[in-house]
Amino acid sequence: MNAAIDTSSPAIPAEKITLTASDGYPLTAYRYPARGEAKGNLLVAGGTGVPQRFYRRFAEYAAQRGLNVLTLDYRGASESRPAALKGFEMSYLDWSQKDLAAAVALLAQEQLPLYWVGHSFGGHAIGLLPNHHQLTACYTFGTGAGWAGWMPTGEALKIRLFWHVIMPAIVSWKGYMAWSLLGMGDDLPLGVYRDWKRWCGFPHYYFDDPSMTWVKPLYAAVQVPCAFVTATDDPWAPPRSRDAFAKAYSNAAKMIADISPAPGHQAIGHMGYFRRESHAFWDQALDWLLQQPVAAVTPQAG
Numbered sequence: 001m002n003a004a005i006d007t008s009s010p011a012i013p014a015e016k017i018t019l020t021a022s023d024g025y026p027l028t029a030y031r032y033p034a035r036g037e038a039k040g041n042l043l044v045a046g047g048t049g050v051p052q053r054f055y056r057r058f059a060e061y062a063a064q065r066g067l068n069v070l071t072l073d074y075r076g077a078s079e080s081r082p083a084a085l086k087g088f089e090m091s092y093l094d095w096s097q098k099d100l101a102a103a104v105a106l107l108a109q110e111q112l113p114l115y116w117v118g119h120s121f122g123g124h125a126i127g128l129l130p131n132h133h134q135l136t137a138c139y140t141f142g143t144g145a146g147w148a149g150w151m152p153t154g155e156a157l158k159i160r161l162f163w164h165v166i167m168p169a170i171v172s173w174k175g176y177m178a179w180s181l182l183g184m185g186d187d188l189p190l191g192v193y194r195d196w197k198r199w200c201g202f203p204h205y206y207f208d209d210p211s212m213t214w215v216k217p218l219y220a221a222v223q224v225p226c227a228f229v230t231a232t233d234d235p236w237a238p239p240r241s242r243d244a245f246a247k248a249y250s251n252a253a254k255m256i257a258d259i260s261p262a263p264g265h266q267a268i269g270h271m272g273y274f275r276r277e278s279h280a281f282w283d284q285a286l287d288w289l290l291q292q293p294v295a296a297v298t299p300q301a302g
Helices: 052-064 094-107 121-128 153-174 190-199 215-220 239-246 279-290
Strands: 015-020 026-032 040-045 067-072 114-119 137-141 226-231 254-259
Touching (some): 015 094, 026 094, 040 052, 040 279, 052 114, 052 279, 094 121, 114 121, 121 137, 121 215, 121 239, 137 279, 226 279
Parallel strands (some): 040 114, 137 226, 226 254
Antiparallel strands (some): 015 026
């Protein structure tokens, strides 16, 4: 186990950078340098509609534990959003294949192990990366298949109302996924809404989409160790939803685990993995990553 982290120590200074995606799109990212000698690089792959600033405390904590950390906002979202979302064209797949792929390529230039912590969508993205072989190990929180049928009954009813009544009306009015009007997340491009809504209609997400059969061998090709951890009270990605998605990583060495809120403590839900008081979860993730075997690391050309 790690030595105790002094959470009262000065915050790790973050450097704002422009990360150029593989197709040239400029993304806003932040780098948090390791305190002391770096043990590795860590890429934080956030959830859909969740701004990178939400992961700042985790990034600072991981940097205090000796990792260089990179966070980013995907194209069309938060600090990587264009001047106007209406009319902005993109595919949800761009976040994995172009944005996160560029972040992996950047970090792989250094002769250090390259770790991944994903939240929700961040666990989907691994299999779509063209360069996942450059990762040392991946740890994800709250990754699920998105289908309402896996959710608790009350949540499933709300999600079906969201997808089929509320959000179509908002998208028709605004021209993009303006779910900030509901206080649910940052606004997202129309392409993300269309893809996400369609895939959430299948029990196994896009693996059940007849037009997406090409993704299955991509996920089967992932061989890096992957941990899939979800809270038993996560309404959007409960354990059975996680299992429905994670099985696509058929050739990865998988660690599957459930966590539960401590008696008398606040619910974890879908966002509690990264609350200020979640250091125990962070330590479990970082300990697991740092314990994984590290192959010889060769810097990649930039």
